[in-house]
Amino acid sequence: MEHYQLKSFLTVACEQNLTRAAAVLHISQSALSTQIKLLEEELGLRLFKRTSRGMLLTEQGRQLLARAQDVLEAADKLQQQANVLARGNTVSVTIGLNTDPNFLRVSAINQRYSQLHGNTNVIFHLCQSIDTTQRLRHGQIDLGFFYGDNREPDIEQTVISQVRTCVVIPTQLLSDDPIMSWSEVSALPWIWVENLPFFAVLQQSLGDYRTLPNKAVTAIDEQIVRELVLAGQGVAIMREDEARPLVESGQVKIWNKGWGEIPLCLGWLANNREAPRVKAALEVIRYIWRKPPSMGDGELADKCWI
Secondary structure: OHHHHHHHHHHHHHHHHHHHHHHHHHHHHHHHHHHHHHHHHHOOOOOEEEEEEEEEOHHHHHHHHHHHHHHHHHHHHHHHHHHHHOOOOOOOEEEOOOOOOOOOOHHHHHHHHHHHOOOOOHHHHHOHHHHHHHHHHOOOOEEEEEEEOOOOOOEEEEEEEEEEEEEEEEEHHHHOOOOHHHHHHHOOOEEEEEEOHHHHHHHHOOOOOOOOOEEEEOOHHHHHHHHHHOOOOEEEEEHHHHHHHHHHHOEEEEOOOEEEEEEEEEEEEEEOOOHHHHHHHHHHHHHHHHOOOOOOOOOOOOOOOO
8 A cells, every 4th residue: 555545545535526636636537546446456445435426435435534644644744753863953844835936925934934943944835725735734834825715624824915816918919999898808818727716706806707718728827827928828817916017018908897805825734733833934924924025015006907
């Protein structure tokens, strides 16, 4: 029985859906299905019932779930202890980044952490918002930034900031009509980021709009979206701070009905709330985010939109 098989078992049990679980684990759906099948054959029992509602645990699967969690936690603790021994007395804290480091003030966080906790090695990992809870559970990160609200009971969170989002349209794609409707905007080619919660925020601000955007290109992160927008290849939802310089340079305009707001949160395992490395990192990040950013403040109220 392999370590990765147990991780796959736990992820499918949590997501109750093979497609979503495969996305969380960054493997193909067929590869995940094979892993589960081989694990069931090795254990000699069925772990899941495959229904129209998704992958549901069998009674035997439910009984083994807690034991599998214990095994993975023990393996993670063993690895963490080995890392400590390999580095001597140095302690490490791993922080997941859901977007670009400059926006998250990584440099300032690292500098202050080094000043206050010089014996701690800070490790930053890229981690999409949708993956944060699983990476926390698997011990891959100690804390993680993410967009939106978390409703998982084993994950605690604090809101770091409210992030304004907007719909940007490259000037090459603008129509002659100065006021575009949602049906017109949604018909344009869109650059899409799978599992990014910005569109859910847009839906809330628009109300009951059932027309989905015309997804022309799918990107894996926000940085790729910016480059494709600059090339005029599609409409996108971006953070206000990202959109501002593009508006000022005349490369895009902002759709006037496309504003939204989403919380930027920091999460950690509830069981780790008293861990010194987690408490220290949380204090540093809160301190840095209480300070105003050094540049780039302001709103787009006096800028050009459509």
